[in-house]
Amino acid sequence: MPELPEVETLRRGLVESILDKAVESVDVFWERTLDAPRSAIGRVAGHRLANITRRGKVLIWDLDDDLYLLIHPRMTGQLVVTEDGRTLFGGGHPSRSMQAVMPHKTTRAVIHLSDDISVFLNDQRKFARIRIVDTASLTADPFFLRLGPEPLSDAFTVAALSRQLRHHARAPIKAVLLEQSTVAGLGNIYTDEALHLARIYPQRLAGALSTGEVRRLRASIRQVIATAIDKGGTTYTSAANLSHTGERWGDEARVFQRQGQPCPACGTRLERIRVAGRGTNFCPDCQPYGEVGGMAMRSAHVRPRVMPLPPLRSGLA
DNA sequence: CACTTGACCTGTCCGC
DNA sequence: TGCGGACAGGTCAAGT
Numbered sequence A: 001m002p003e004l005p006e007v008e009t010l011r012r013g014l015v016e017s018i019l020d021k022a023v024e025s026v027d028v029f030w031e032r033t034l035d036a037p038r039s040a041i042g043r044v045a046g047h048r049l050a051n052i053t054r055r056g057k058v059l060i061w062d063l064d065d066d067l068y069l070l071i072h073p074r075m076t077g078q079l080v081v082t083e084d085g086r087t088l089f090g091g092g093h094p095s096r097s098m099q100a101v102m103p104h105k106t107t108r109a110v111i112h113l114s115d116d117i118s119v120f121l122n123d124q125r126k127f128a129r130i131r132i133v134d135t136a137s138l139t140a141d142p143f144f145l146r147l148g149p150e151p152l153s154d155a156f157t158v159a160a161l162s163r164q165l166r167h168h169a170r171a172p173i174k175a176v177l178l179e180q181s182t183v184a185g186l187g188n189i190y191t192d193e194a195l196h197l198a199r200i201y202p203q204r205l206a207g208a209l210s211t212g213e214v215r216r217l218r219a220s221i222r223q224v225i226a227t228a229i230d231k232g233g234t235t236y237t238s239a240a241n242l243s244h245t246g247e248r249w250g251d252e253a254r255v256f257q258r259q260g261q262p263c264p265a266c267g268t269r270l271e272r273i274r275v276a277g278r279g280t281n282f283c284p285d286c287q288p289y290g291e292v293g294g295m296a297m298r299s300a301h302v303r304p305r306v307m308p309l310p311p312l313r314s315g316l317a
Numbered sequence B: 001c002a003c004t005t006g007a008c009c010t011g012t013c014c015g016c
Numbered sequence C: 001t002g003c004g005g006a007c008a009g010g011t012c013a014a015g016t
Helices: A004-018 A038-044 A135-139 A142-146 A158-167 A173-178 A188-198 A211-230
Strands: A023-028 A049-055 A058-063 A067-072 A077-083 A086-090 A107-113 A117-123 A129-133 A271-275 A278-282
Touching (some): A004 A058, A004 A086, A023 A038, A038 A067, A038 A129, A067 A077, A067 A135, A129 A135, A135 A142, A158 A211, A188 A278
Antiparallel strands (some): A023 A107, A049 A058, A058 A067, A067 A129, A077 A086, A107 A117, A271 A278
């Protein structure tokens, strides 16, 4: 489940490894992975990869001549770049991916580039999508039209966030943050992290947040995202590497998958609930229920908020 | 329209 | 040990 920082880390790696290569051919092994008519494949052959950008969680390969190849990894999509069969970049845990034979059993598509370089799209759950579009259809695409501001851009202002929260005033704040039209690139993990940092209960109604809380929330989102990018998408080593076998973000996460462990800020046992249909981790003390309507929030600044980080897994069970 | 739930998928884990 | 079901969570379609 790559979110913005993981896709950004992936983007940077691709810039290092495949920029300026030419697309030679594309193989698709799972039809629905290609979100376009099969005939679209032929259009990209021969085009040079002039730039690689990103918008939210979507990777944008800028092929010259007004053509774009979009990759959305969704839940489990990973990219692995190989040269003559040797892994250059990406994939799962290095110790394993280095030896992994490509194509992998989860390989849904392969993009063959010049200089014997190939990019494998491996995706266990088949949710990842590849699209091939020109500028016109890219700018007219509903997904991109609705997409909110990049969290680290100047466009992501307190006013912009407030507007979105008012627009979805009766939905839980967490649901509104997961909505890509509010701010681009947040997923389940960083939403939980940002809400914890901002000390806001995930189920509070979006329209009930005070101005101060909205301000704090914006700052927390930016901080969480910026830190994660700095760490190189720490979440999963080289982007999109959250295997089900246990590699996890670990050190950086304050609440993600830490239910039952002490809150890094106050030591209270972290809890897990379901919000907007998703597993949600939070601290019942730092992120008080208050009244869902807002007022009467127990003041979060009564107790000292910064405490030494307790050891990971401190044996609660 | 605002908001919620189910479908898309496969692998893992938990309880019986 | 095997088996059914819950769960993982990004996005869209369908439902309330």
